[in-house]
Amino acid sequence: MKSHHHQLLFMFLVFFAQKIELLTAETFTGTYGINYGRIADNIPSPDEVATLLRAAKIKNVRIYDADHSVLKAFSGTGLQLVVGLPNGFVKEMSANASHAMAWVKENVQAFLPKTSVCGIAVGNEILGGGDYELWEALVGAVKNIYNAVDKLGLADVVQITTAHSQAVFDNSYPPSSCIFRENVAQFMKPLLEFFSQIGSPFCLNAYPFLAYMSDPENIDINYALFQKTKGIYDMKTDLHYDNMLDAQIDATYAALEDAGFKKMEVIVTETGWASLGDANEAAATVNNARTFNYNLRKRLAKKKGTPLRPKMVVKAYIFAIFNENLKSGPTSERNFGLFKPDGSISYDIGFHGLSSAESSLLSLKAVQSQGLTKSYILILTISAAALILFLKQ
Numbered sequence: 001m002k003s004h005h006h007q008l009l010f011m012f013l014v015f016f017a018q019k020i021e022l023l024t025a026e027t028f029t030g031t032y033g034i035n036y037g038r039i040a041d042n043i044p045s046p047d048e049v050a051t052l053l054r055a056a057k058i059k060n061v062r063i064y065d066a067d068h069s070v071l072k073a074f075s076g077t078g079l080q081l082v083v084g085l086p087n088g089f090v091k092e093m094s095a096n097a098s099h100a101m102a103w104v105k106e107n108v109q110a111f112l113p114k115t116s117v118c119g120i121a122v123g124n125e126i127l128g129g130g131d132y133e134l135w136e137a138l139v140g141a142v143k144n145i146y147n148a149v150d151k152l153g154l155a156d157v158v159q160i161t162t163a164h165s166q167a168v169f170d171n172s173y174p175p176s177s178c179i180f181r182e183n184v185a186q187f188m189k190p191l192l193e194f195f196s197q198i199g200s201p202f203c204l205n206a207y208p209f210l211a212y213m214s215d216p217e218n219i220d221i222n223y224a225l226f227q228k229t230k231g232i233y234d235m236k237t238d239l240h241y242d243n244m245l246d247a248q249i250d251a252t253y254a255a256l257e258d259a260g261f262k263k264m265e266v267i268v269t270e271t272g273w274a275s276l277g278d279a280n281e282a283a284a285t286v287n288n289a290r291t292f293n294y295n296l297r298k299r300l301a302k303k304k305g306t307p308l309r310p311k312m313v314v315k316a317y318i319f320a321i322f323n324e325n326l327k328s329g330p331t332s333e334r335n336f337g338l339f340k341p342d343g344s345i346s347y348d349i350g351f352h353g354l355s356s357a358e359s360s361l362l363s364l365k366a367v368q369s370q371g372l373t374k375s376y377i378l379i380l381t382i383s384a385a386a387l388i389l390f391l392k393q
Helices: 002-025 046-056 068-073 087-095 097-107 132-151 182-198 208-214 244-258 286-301 354-369 374-391
Strands: 032-035 060-062 080-085 116-124 159-164 202-205 232-234 239-241 266-271 316-319
Touching: 032 286, 046 068, 046 354, 060 316, 068 080, 080 087, 087 097, 087 116, 087 132, 097 132, 116 132, 132 159, 132 182, 159 182, 159 266, 202 244, 208 244, 239 244, 244 266, 286 316
Parallel strands: 032 060, 032 316, 060 080, 080 116, 116 159, 159 202, 202 266, 266 316
Antiparallel strands: 232 239
16 A cells, blocks of 8 residues: 555656646747737737736737836736847847847846746847848857856756748748748758757748738638638648648748758747738738638647648747837738737737726736746645645555
């Protein structure tokens, strides 16, 4: 009987240790995340945003900098935050390891563990962009930021990535023919080698909206919107695609395999659909945005992979929480938000606005003040059970 108790105790403690590990090292919970862009002068405060996201049960969040007001507002919320090192810092971080260490200490370590910073995105859409000096600096910046995180003992908690646009690819149709552009490959290869060593995924910004708008004559909008369609057939792989996002992800897997990185995971770090556009952006309508985002949410909830990687569950961060009125470019750029600046919904895909979110969270204040989450309660219960078993021996 004693050995039986020991076995049970061991099992409980193993499970307990696994839960602790999940609390400290999980980078993405579930399949659905969101980008929190703030190029606007009329959006809710970071505290209100934290309330909104918790009520919507959106746990995974990306920002494009490491703004301290956001980091403070997310403290104790359980929201898992990926912070961004802006492109303007990349050359400096590549050239100076001590500056990278100082940046990580000031913008990440200082807020852990109360704020769950689970990742650093080093630059955004650098490769394939117009600044070739940034191309050359990227891998050095990634390495210096990672080394700083590692020296601080945070490498198991904070994942290092960088996001890429479709501009890094050649021949993305059909998906199996996709490769990295020749002039990008020489910079991409060492980056992928390093990410492979440290276990980081390939981060893809994929917009069926932009792909459709570039060729509306030849692309069925239903294919871009996850609607019923004949889809496409890839003869090389003998695979059928019924939506464009899956095809874009599998094109990325094909390029990675061609480059020698078949096992690397692809995570979609941006995707979305504009609800308003200029005269030449006819696809940017409220109805199309609602259809895309509703169907995407439904697709992600199935927790399934793509035709080429059926066991690699698709995870995506939606762009974005809010319409951002100060963004430059076409009208569509300012209208990707699931929520309006006042916190009300832009259109209904199952979320609620800020006013109802605030009232729904009032009943949780007592629990919040004690800093207890369901995970911690579960851990305490398991610990108590294990202790009782041990003491009964």
